[in-house]
Amino acid sequence: MGVFYKNFVKPLIFRLDPEKAHEVAVDALSLLSHMPFVPKLMANLNQLGNDYAPVEICGIDFPNRVGLAAGFDKNAVCWPAFEALGFGHVEIGTVTLLAQPGNPKPRMFRYPEHQAILNRMGFNNDGAEAVAQRLSRTLSKMDRRIPLGVNIGKSKAAPLDEAVEDYKGSFQLLADFADYVVINVSSPNTPDLRKLQEETRLRELLSTLVSLNLERDQQPGQSRKPIFLKVAPDLSLEQLDAIIATLLELNLDGIIATNTTMAREGPFENIDEPGGISGKPVDAMSTEIIAHAAKTTSGNLPIIGVGGITDPDSAKRKIDAGASLVQIYSGMIFEGPFLGKRIAKALV
Ligand SMILES: Cc1cc2nc3c(=O)[nH]c(=O)nc-3n(C[C@H](O)[C@H](O)[C@H](O)COP(=O)(O)O)c2cc1C
Numbered sequence: 001m002g003v004f005y006k007n008f009v010k011p012l013i014f015r016l017d018p019e020k021a022h023e024v025a026v027d028a029l030s031l032l033s034h035m036p037f038v039p040k041l042m043a044n045l046n047q048l049g050n051d052y053a054p055v056e057i058c059g060i061d062f063p064n065r066v067g068l069a070a071g072f073d074k075n076a077v078c079w080p081a082f083e084a085l086g087f088g089h090v091e092i093g094t095v096t097l098l099a100q101p102g103n104p105k106p107r108m109f110r111y112p113e114h115q116a117i118l119n120r121m122g123f124n125n126d127g128a129e130a131v132a133q134r135l136s137r138t139l140s141k142m143d144r145r146i147p148l149g150v151n152i153g154k155s156k157a158a159p160l161d162e163a164v165e166d167y168k169g170s171f172q173l174l175a176d177f178a179d180y181v182v183i184n185v186s187s188p189n190t191p192d193l194r195k196l197q198e199e200t201r202l203r204e205l206l207s208t209l210v211s212l213n214l215e216r217d218q219q220p221g222q223s224r225k226p227i228f229l230k231v232a233p234d235l236s237l238e239q240l241d242a243i244i245a246t247l248l249e250l251n252l253d254g255i256i257a258t259n260t261t262m263a264r265e266g267p268f269e270n271i272d273e274p275g276g277i278s279g280k281p282v283d284a285m286s287t288e289i290i291a292h293a294a295k296t297t298s299g300n301l302p303i304i305g306v307g308g309i310t311d312p313d314s315a316k317r318k319i320d321a322g323a324s325l326v327q328i329y330s331g332m333i334f335e336g337p338f339l340g341k342r343i344a345k346a347l348v
Helices: 002-013 018-033 038-046 080-084 128-140 160-177 193-197 199-216 237-249 280-296 312-321 330-335 339-347
Strands: 055-057 060-062 066-068 089-095 108-111 116-119 148-152 180-184 227-231 254-257 276-279 303-306 325-328
Touching: 002 018, 002 330, 018 038, 018 080, 018 108, 038 080, 066 339, 089 128, 089 180, 116 330, 128 148, 128 160, 148 160, 160 180, 160 193, 160 199, 180 199, 193 199, 199 227, 199 237, 227 237, 237 254, 237 280, 254 280, 276 280, 276 330, 280 303, 280 312, 303 312, 312 325, 312 339, 325 330, 325 339, 330 339
Parallel strands: 066 089, 066 325, 089 148, 148 180, 180 227, 227 254, 254 303, 303 325
Antiparallel strands: 055 060, 108 116, 116 276
């Protein structure tokens, strides 16, 4: 399958502008998601099956260790297709409270020679209300085996001082539909977002969301959801230690490491295109963050490892560093939609 993608599909897709290619892929996968029988049939062929023990993290059963990272299905329109392709979970979003168009185009660039993507999308999405309605419709009709993560971020229009209220609104609208919720404070393309990784602001944000989450246990038909924090690869180890201390103090459920990097190293030194880089250049950085987080918490804080996974070996390095699950995005652009299944098999 990988050979077919590389020889026939990829040359066609790579002729298109990267964002256009992404839209075509999302449309095709959305079509697949809505077909009768076909997704279930494909899932039966591509999921690993009951001979492979599922992985349990935070009380959730994941049929395998490989998920789709946030940013591919921002609006929750095609995520069921990923179960059909053999993925073990999907994270939709980032969703913001307010619908927003994102940054001006072009805002996504490929660097195939470095297996890298640069993007400055800026959280283009339909907004929490619309995504909640879409999820409500899809989930009521679906019999699914893979967990769904919902990744939320700050609306561009919300000033930093109103960020807590903004995240709160998204959490209230979307938590019902999520198996786990991700608080994204690490995308480089929303001004000031990464400031929410600083200790005081982070504690204020997370403690509010944790209280809100605990209140869910008192509401009929609701329950608390595991909450993960998604961090940047550009943190110093001291900054990471401070974040981990806050997560442990507030009993957060886990960490997702990492988002895209702002660093411009090696072949990217002279590229002054603004945005976050993903794919190969972020691989070692994110593995280092995972290893440090696993060591500091003695393996007691679940970690989802993401950044630069392009093959089974790069995924194994993240698992060896301490990740329980991994996610992919850029690797799939270069290697094709069955990369998730290939890695999941290799990780058993
Ligand atoms: C085009 C693009 C859009 C992205 N959008 C989001 C997003 O909305 N929210 C988020 O948390 N991460 C987003 N990411 C980051 C990915 O989820 C992932 O953390 C990062 O790309 C590193 O993984 P990779 O090297 O496998 O791509 C995006 C990445 C790309 C390439």
